[in-house]
Amino acid sequence: MAGRLIVISNRIPLEGPGSGGLVVALHEALTDRGGIWIGAQETDADTASEKFTRHEAPGYEKLTFELTAKDQEEYYLGFSNSVLWPLCHRRTDLIDFESRYADGYERVNRRLAHMLAEILEPEDRVWVHDYHFFPLACFLRELGVKNRVGYFLHIPFPNGSDLPALPHHETFIDWISSYDLIGLQTQRDVAVCLEFFRGHPKAELLLDGSAKYGSRTTQVRSFPIGIDVDVMLQAADARRADATLRLGDGERLIIGVDRLDYSKGLVNRLKAMESWLQHREPDEPRATLLQIAPPSREKVLAYREIRDEMELLTGKINGEYSEIDWTPVRYIHKPVERELLAALYRRADVGLVTSLADGMNLVAKEYVASQDPEDPGVLVLSNFAGAAEQMPDALIVNPYDVDEVGEAISQALRMPLDERKARYRELMRGVQEQDIRWWTRAYLDALARCPVNLATETEGSCD
Ligand code: ADQ
Numbered sequence: 001m002a003g004r005l006i007v008i009s010n011r012i013p014l015e016g017p018g019s020g021g022l023v024v025a026l027h028e029a030l031t032d033r034g035g036i037w038i039g040a041q042e043t044d045a046d047t048a049s050e051k052f053t054r055h056e057a058p059g060y061e062k063l064t065f066e067l068t069a070k071d072q073e074e075y076y077l078g079f080s081n082s083v084l085w086p087l088c089h090r091r092t093d094l095i096d097f098e099s100r101y102a103d104g105y106e107r108v109n110r111r112l113a114h115m116l117a118e119i120l121e122p123e124d125r126v127w128v129h130d131y132h133f134f135p136l137a138c139f140l141r142e143l144g145v146k147n148r149v150g151y152f153l154h155i156p157f158p159n160g161s162d163l164p165a166l167p168h169h170e171t172f173i174d175w176i177s178s179y180d181l182i183g184l185q186t187q188r189d190v191a192v193c194l195e196f197f198r199g200h201p202k203a204e205l206l207l208d209g210s211a212k213y214g215s216r217t218t219q220v221r222s223f224p225i226g227i228d229v230d231v232m233l234q235a236a237d238a239r240r241a242d243a244t245l246r247l248g249d250g251e252r253l254i255i256g257v258d259r260l261d262y263s264k265g266l267v268n269r270l271k272a273m274e275s276w277l278q279h280r281e282p283d284e285p286r287a288t289l290l291q292i293a294p295p296s297r298e299k300v301l302a303y304r305e306i307r308d309e310m311e312l313l314t315g316k317i318n319g320e321y322s323e324i325d326w327t328p329v330r331y332i333h334k335p336v337e338r339e340l341l342a343a344l345y346r347r348a349d350v351g352l353v354t355s356l357a358d359g360m361n362l363v364a365k366e367y368v369a370s371q372d373p374e375d376p377g378v379l380v381l382s383n384f385a386g387a388a389e390q391m392p393d394a395l396i397v398n399p400y401d402v403d404e405v406g407e408a409i410s411q412a413l414r415m416p417l418d419e420r421k422a423r424y425r426e427l428m429r430g431v432q433e434q435d436i437r438w439w440t441r442a443y444l445d446a447l448a449r450c451p452v453n454l455a456t457e458t459e460g461s462c463d
Pocket of ligand 1: 337
């Protein structure tokens with residue numbers, strides 16, 4: 001297809017291709033097709049430049065736009081992470097709104113739209129990532145941009161009934177309908193998004209599943225994100241994990257890996273572990289929960305609070321259940337390098353994912369991809385993680401019911417080898433078939449096939 005691919009994401013790796021599934025996939029998509037990757041970069045200056053900065057990258061261009069300290073506070077920590085993140089993760093109680101946050105979010109998105117409009121050529125396709133840029137297409141349309149602009153939301157689509165918690169929420173429909181294709185993680189998200197359009201007096205659902213609002217039509221489809229399976233498989237050497245962990249004889253391992261975020265259900269996870277310990281039969285082997293939870297967004301109050309809660313609960317459980325030679329919860333508040341992570345996944349008898357809301361949850365897929373096919377571990381997966389839709393062969397649990405999760409831990413630890421293998425084979429097939437390269441291709445093919453909207457005017461306004 002003619003025209004360049006232009007990818008926009010808040011985060012961009014500036015040194016080399018970067019690591020992590022999404023970053024590597026975008027790098028490959030751009031290397032294969034050529035194009036431009038645009039992301040944010042902090043500046044010490046008081047005023048952000050109106051021009052992109054160009055960075056060296058083989059095969060395609062990397063451009064950054066500047067974020068001042070004020071932008072960082074208002075657009076990133078403020079509106080994106082203290083308003084939109086809790087909104088989309090069904091935690092309106094945690095929304096911490098200040099009107100300057102909305103101003104900062106609009107300012108940064110408008111500035112980026114202006115800079116982008118200046119470099120766009122008629123055949124270019126734009127692929128915008130995540131909640132930092134909901135209104136970007138709307139601002140581009142205001143500037144007369146007719147290019148195909150696609151969007152992928154990595155986190156859950158917000159419930160229509162929660163949206164009034166957004167300031168100027170009437171404009172949300174103008175923001176999202178300015179995209180030609182809205183990509184979401186799950187069918188469940190697609191249903192929530194279409195329901196939002198359906199409930200709007202001026203919008204209409206079309207027979208092909210797209211939504212019409214004013215003179216524009218938007219396709220809404222799910223593209224469940226995958227992982228780079230080979231990278232996990234190659235790195236997964238359980239011997240390395242054994243050497244690092246030094247578990248006791250016959251001691252089993254349960255692993256949890258998440259950013260320290262309230263949406264990941266970490267407190268429920270610890271309580272489920274406590275429930276398992278409480279109900280553990282004398283003949284059941286010891287098991288240790290290794291919870292790796294690196295710091296995240298610590299400038300936001302809700303994130304500092306969850307940290308305190310985790311430390312308190314870990315201390316309480318270990319105080320009650322530890323033995324001289326056994327500490328049931330090991331809580332690590334640091335990132336772990338990918339190879340060790342893969343080795344730990346492989347060594348773990350149980351992978352425990354208890355998100356209360358999660359777009360997909362890549363850890364669930366990484367855990368499966370790292371298993372030994374001859375002796376695989378068991379995935380215990382929250383029904384509220386997007387991954388549950390594609391992974392019915394995991395032990396699917398309700399993370400709000402900590403006793404149910406405790407029982408699932410017990411079931412996983414006792415599961416016979418045949419059943420573990422059968423479940424693993426099904427899970428691995430899905431993880432392999434819909435990997436990260438499948439995801440990029442599926443999205444970009446759909447964007448290329450999308451009917452072009454010639455109209456640039458929106459029904460309402462963008463702000
Ligand atoms: P996240 O909320 O960051 O992503 P997730 O999908 O679990 O959640 O991805 C986290 C990634 O970070 C995984 O690749 C994991 O291995 C890595 N990671 C986590 N803790 C780590 C640690 N201690 N050390 C090293 N690596 C660690 C958002 C959405 C998700 C969605 C993804 C992708 O919230 O729902 O799946 O985007 O679309």
